[in-house]
């Protein structure tokens with residue numbers, strides 16, 4: 001293909017990291033920092049201006065910014081996702097440099113200790129990841145006041161809802177200074193933004209990685225399969241899309257390793273295509289166009305990849321209040337308020353330095369179910385809805401939830417959510433209902449506040465039951481879990497885990513998974529910061545493993 005570079009057969013790498021999202025960028029940086037030759041392969045194009053991205057509205061022409069740099073343009077992904085998202089996944093997923101961290105809204109949370117302690121195995125509890133957490137928040141502290149003048153613009157919605165919660169006994173706090181206080185508390189959203197721009201892993205870990213000679217980044221290059229002999233990977237086969245690379249790239253013989261960081265769907269798909277997964281899925285791949293080059297059946301490694309799929313259960317409610325002021329963030333694409341673009345371009349201040357569509361407050365509650373399990377709810381408000389005075393508030397059900405689903409692959413090699421993970425457990429449903437009931441109660445006395453959804457004459461039970469438990473209605477875009485970490489080897493009867501405590505795929509000696517896929521269960525908040533922490537922690541574990549020559 002024109003523009004593609006054929007791979008030189010002499011070049012080898014100590015680590016090949018597949019996918020440049022929340023997991024891939026930090027792990028690639030840490031491995032290269034330790035002195036290894038690292039190749040980071042991303043299937044998508046560049047995103048932010050720093051890396052050569054070009055997608056932008058007219059008012060950014062002539063600047064080195066793209067739509068992905070400007071917080072106020074983050075919701076353009078819903079208006080026009082072309083060229084930014086994966087076309088082989090039936091859900092929304094960023095397929096460009098930075099993965100989800102290039103297209104997301106930048107919410108950035110220090111995890112609640114339960115997010116680790118309830119879900120993760122030994123060696124991955126809150127105490128074990130404390131240092132990794134510190135390292136991440138040193139590099140990406142996040143901010144609750146993204147506009148560079150420290151002011152918060154258009155805070156009427158926050159003020160109305162915040163003061164209403166306050167009157168009902170909820171407590172204001174700075175969330176990342178109090179990560180363990182998620183029960184009837186509220187605060188401003190924290191974003192990974194810095195300098196009035198997107199920030200995050202693309203502006204930190206990737207910058208330090210690229211400065212090293214031992215680090216190589218390829219974009220527009222898709223890893224088709226891992227080439228392996230038994231449990232030992234020797235390299236990967238890549239395909240070029242646009243100006244990428246094509247051919248077979250080799251690992252350093254004996255000691256080289258592959259890190260799969262292609263996201264909850266992308267990583268599972270790559271494992272399937274490499275003969276690792278449940279037999280039914282590997283048979284689908286065998287019958288696809290991959291058939292002729294797929295590893296032979298006697299080399300398949302049967303693991304429950306794609307099972308344990310999870311997402312936050314999203315339930316939207318909507319209220320309206322005359323104090324709330326709407327700002328047209330979608331309009332900022334082609335009909336922006338000139339004064340606001342000027343403020344942004346000259347000083348990185350104003351509404352466009354804040355995430356669309358005016359997100360916050362964020363508030364939390366823990367519901368103890370009749371099954372005795374604590375379930376964490378995060379409520380995320382934004383100024384958007386039916387009326388100019390509406391606020392839509394999404395309730396996310398996370399930590400403690402028990403429902404799980406499954407992703408599978410089609411003959412066309414697209415991934416699908418074949419079993420949606422929403423509300424399959426009756427106590428998960430109970431927590432969602434209880435949370436809305438409690439919020440109704442908390443907002444009961446607020447003058448001039450109207451409930452639009454659910455209207456006050458509909459019971460919460462009927463409302464919750466009326467929303468289909470499908471991704472179309474419940475999706476939070478926080479997919480996790482398809483290559484679960486744990487000690488129960490998934491090759492054994494009843495085993496549920498795909499990777500061991502070092503994130504190494506069971507049955508292999510040098511293939512690892514480091515991204516949202518390894519999360520055993522859901523967490524309190526938006527997951528990107530926790531995925532970066534997991535990547536920091538995984539890098540440490542991987543670097544500590546003996547290489548073959550050290551063994552015996």
Ligand SMILES: Cc1cc2nc3c(=O)[nH]c(=O)nc-3n(C[C@H](O)[C@H](O)[C@H](O)COP(=O)(O)OP(=O)(O)OC[C@H]3O[C@@H](n4cnc5c(N)ncnc54)[C@H](O)[C@@H]3O)c2cc1C
Nearest residue numbers: 019021022023043095099100104106107223263266516528
């Ligand atoms: C619209 C949207 C808004 C969101 N908002 C927030 C938010 O505000 N805060 C938050 O914390 N989280 C948010 N999230 C979720 C968060 O971004 C993801 O959970 C996170 O990015 C997942 O990290 P990951 O490393 O697992 O995968 P990803 O970030 O998805 O990265 C995977 C990367 O691998 C690449 N890839 C896939 N297959 C291959 C292959 N075969 N070869 C080469 N490359 C490949 C992809 O192109 C992608 O770049 C949002 C997600 C979406 C979609």
